[in-house]
Structures are given as C-alpha cells and as structure tokens.
Amino acid sequence: MTATLTVAALTERGLGERRVALVPDTVTRLVAGGFAVLIEAGAGAGAFHPDDEYVAAGAKTDTLESVLDAADVLLAVRRPEPEILARLRPGQVLVGLLDARGTGRAGLDELVARGVVVLSLDLLPRTLSRAQTMDALSSQASVAGYRAAIVAAEAFARYFPMMITAAGTARPAKVLVLGAGVAGLQAIGTARRLGAQVTGYDVREAAREEVTSLGASFLATTVNVASEGGYARALTPEEQAAQQAELSAKMRAFDIVITTAQVPGARPPVLVTAETLAGMAPGSVVVDLGASSLGGNVDGSVPDERIVTANGVTVIGAGNLPTQMATGASAAYARNVAALLTAVVKDGAVDLDPTDEVVDAVWVRPAEVAPAVVAPTEVVAEAEAAADAAPETLPEGE
Structure with missing residues (x-):
C-alpha cells in the first residue's frame, strides 16, 4: 500500500534566526506532489509568513509535540536543539544545514546510531551539476x-x-x-x-x-x-x-x-x-x-x-x-529542500540509494550501510498492528 509521506517544518530556535524551512509557495507544490505538510505553529512568523498562509496553501499547523509525533520527514534550516533531537525516533528523517563537518559531526553520529536518518545539505558539493537546485549553501551564500x-x-x-x-x-x-x-x-x-x-x-x-x-x-x-x-x-x-x-x-x-x-x-x-x-x-x-x-x-x-x-x-x-533577509532566504532554501525531497522520495517513501551521488553526499551514515527505505508513519503503524494481531508461532521444541 502506498501512503502519504508527511513532511514537517520546525520553528528555528537559534538566537536571532528568523528563517523557515518551508514557505507557502513551496507547500503548495509539495501538496500537489502528494505530500502531506505540517508546519509547527508560528514557524514562519520571522519570515513574515503567518500560519493562515500555510493553511491556505494546504498545510496543517500544530504544536511541536504533535509535529514530532506525526512527521516522517523533519525539515529545519539549522540543527534543532538537543532536547528536540533527543525526541526523534528511529526511522524519522532529518533534513537541514546540520553542521555535519568538523566538530559538529559527533552530535549527528549519535542520532544516526539511534536509527534517525540524517541528510545534511551542507555536505553537498558544488561540483555536482544535477544538485544545483538543492544547493542550500550556495543559495544562502548568495x-x-x-x-x-x-x-x-x-x-x-x-x-x-x-x-x-x-x-x-x-x-x-x-x-x-x-x-x-x-x-x-x-x-x-x-x-x-x-x-x-x-x-x-x-x-x-x-x-x-x-x-x-x-x-x-x-x-x-x-x-x-x-x-x-x-x-x-x-x-x-x-x-x-x-x-x-x-x-x-x-x-x-x-x-x-x-x-x-x-x-x-x-x-x-x-x-x-x-x-x-x-x-x-x-x-x-x-x-x-x-x-x-x-x-x-x-x-x-x-x-x-x-x-x-x-x-x-x-x-x-x-x-x-x-x-x-529571512523572507527571500527562506524562499530560496525551501526550493532547495523541495528539490531534494523530489529526488529522494519514490512511491510515497524516502528511498536512499548510496550509489546515487547526491544521496551519497548528504547522507550522514556509518561507513558500511545498506540502502534505506523510510515508509510513511501510517504504513509502519499498520504493519505493526498486523504483526500484533497475528498468532504467535514458536520454534519447534518450545
């Protein structure tokens, strides 16, 4: 069964940070492409995008707690605070400019060890021509x-x-x-x-x-x-x-x-x-x-x-x-994020192929890793419910 993948934009909590990972225009495109979109209430305020603009574009707004519970993919501009990262569950995908090089890598490795899928846009090299639409470092540097x-x-x-x-x-x-x-x-x-x-x-x-x-x-x-x-x-x-x-x-x-x-x-x-x-x-x-x-x-x-x-x-x-320039910067960043989602989502799920040069560049993972497929939350829930309902089968001799 193919279900709807839920992506969510978080409020940026860094000191002085006013950008947001999705803007209403990009929400409209994502919804038309089959995504369900959640916005943490007030996330766009610093970029002059009130909640009602997101709702009009087809998104739902909700509290941080509800967004973290419901989202398959979490979108951020900068790395979320440690207390938010601690609440991410195995299989959830985190996308953003996550400071994945140098001293910042250790914190992301901890997330990966817990089963969170981490895609850090600051790892994308500018030399990949097909990745130019996803190049958030360049859009923000401009x-x-x-x-x-x-x-x-x-x-x-x-x-x-x-x-x-x-x-x-x-x-x-x-x-x-x-x-x-x-x-x-x-x-x-x-x-x-x-x-x-x-x-x-x-x-x-x-x-x-x-x-x-x-x-x-x-x-x-x-x-x-x-x-x-x-x-x-x-x-x-x-x-x-x-x-x-x-x-x-x-x-x-x-x-x-x-x-x-x-x-x-x-x-x-x-x-x-x-x-x-x-x-x-x-x-x-x-x-x-x-x-x-x-x-x-x-x-x-x-x-x-x-x-x-x-x-x-x-x-x-x-x-x-x-x-x-939070309004203009957010619009550019949201287009970068939407381009990445379009590249890695197939048949309603995040499908990460390490042989793909874009995926290989941004995916923060251990050296040896198998391809990952992240299914929508409701599909996972249905599978778990089916497993719970199935009669228990014991190995012979028990």
Whole structure:
C-alpha cells in the first residue's frame, strides 16, 4: 500500500534566526506532489509568513509535540536543539544545514546510531551539476553576499557611487572583496551596482575570470590554491602568513573590505589582522562574513556585533546575514529542500540509494550501510498492528 509521506517544518530556535524551512509557495507544490505538510505553529512568523498562509496553501499547523509525533520527514534550516533531537525516533528523517563537518559531526553520529536518518545539505558539493537546485549553501551564500554590500553601504559614512553635484564631486568608494565564491561574487556584483569601484581577491587563480566578468578588478596573489568540491582548501601556516602579509600591504588603499572566506567544518582563515586594521583609514568599514563561534576572517570581530576600533574602523561580525533577509532566504532554501525531497522520495517513501551521488553526499551514515527505505508513519503503524494481531508461532521444541 502506498501512503502519504508527511513532511514537517520546525520553528528555528537559534538566537536571532528568523528563517523557515518551508514557505507557502513551496507547500503548495509539495501538496500537489502528494505530500502531506505540517508546519509547527508560528514557524514562519520571522519570515513574515503567518500560519493562515500555510493553511491556505494546504498545510496543517500544530504544536511541536504533535509535529514530532506525526512527521516522517523533519525539515529545519539549522540543527534543532538537543532536547528536540533527543525526541526523534528511529526511522524519522532529518533534513537541514546540520553542521555535519568538523566538530559538529559527533552530535549527528549519535542520532544516526539511534536509527534517525540524517541528510545534511551542507555536505553537498558544488561540483555536482544535477544538485544545483538543492544547493542550500550556495543559495544562502548568495543572500549573504548581497546583504554584505548593503550592510557595508549603510555603515559607510560616504557615498558608494561617484557623485557630481554643484557642491563638488565625490569619488566612488573603493571596495575590496576577499573570496570569490558564491557570496563574494554576489557582494562584488551588488557593490558594483551601487556604483563602487570594486576589486576581488581569491587564492584560486581560476576565480579571476569570474571576478573580471562582473566588471571588477582582480587583486593578484602569490598564494594559489586549488579548490576541493567547489570550496577552497585550508591554507598551510606558511601560505596563510604570506597571504596576510600581501593583503596587509594592499588593504589600506580601500574604504570597505568584505571578507567571505570559509572552510567547511573548520576555523575560518584570518585575512585581516589587528595590525592591518590599525593601518586602515578612519571611517573604513570591514564586514566579516566568516564571523562565528569558531572565529572569523578579521581579528577581533564578534558574531552579530558592530565594533569600532581605536583608529575609527568599523568591524561588523556578519556570519548569519541571510536571517536579515529571512523572507527571500527562506524562499530560496525551501526550493532547495523541495528539490531534494523530489529526488529522494519514490512511491510515497524516502528511498536512499548510496550509489546515487547526491544521496551519497548528504547522507550522514556509518561507513558500511545498506540502502534505506523510510515508509510513511501510517504504513509502519499498520504493519505493526498486523504483526500484533497475528498468532504467535514458536520454534519447534518450545
């Protein structure tokens, strides 16, 4: 018997987090595709999606307890709190940006050991062309890059574009973007559209063409690093020292610096040292997209805080900018999640084939594992009821 698979979006409880894993438009598509959709009451409020919008789209809203009991697949943006994870049952599927690399892996391994199926979207490499519609890291990085340029412009006490007025001419702001991945390229493009004079920098020489195609200059470097899975690898101590020395000498010519360098699961590289900050002009702005509990790209940056150095440089710790654009970021993320569900759900059940390159990438599991099929809750319940009703058969001799 084929039953309806129930997917549910949880409320994000992280400090300052306003995104939601599903938006009403995506709910409509999922319901049309045969899914039953549950939304934890109030989950969309931070992204300006009230419960009645979800109900109109075909979902049901309910309490956390009811959602956890009824859902076959739980959808989150960030990893849920430990007390929620502790309540997940064997066979339930958890999907999200779950911090599955580095120090975050241990907590997920505990879930897997309990029989929870974990699909972590932050494990998806950008090099898989068929997975682009599921690439949540890229969709959220694009939001972050756009927002970084806007935040920098707001904090900068002068014009971004050249302005010619009766009172005189104002030169354009000089912007340096460190890192030409998805976030960096979006920051470059947005700063250019705001009228700034933009320069991009990356340790991958292959990024030069992408930077210049946006009308920006490319800052040459002697530190060249190949990418792995679409991401730059961590630099050696020698490479990092050379990079810092290069950047320190050149960064003082810029009004605004946006840093976007991250290494999945590891401490972000320090690109802007305290000495470099001390040499920048008063009124300069540095936006650190790498700022997190692990550290940041800028010495002294604090996540979600804005500080001003003794010499008047504003340093903005901006490690979670997508939540400042919760409506747009949630819409993009929900499309990523829906694309993944479409790829892994077959005949009303989550069917995970480890030979599939997408499944193999995102599925957090022990090294040796058999293909998994997660049936809808009601099918499992019917099977258990049938087993309970069947007469007990004892082995011969008992």
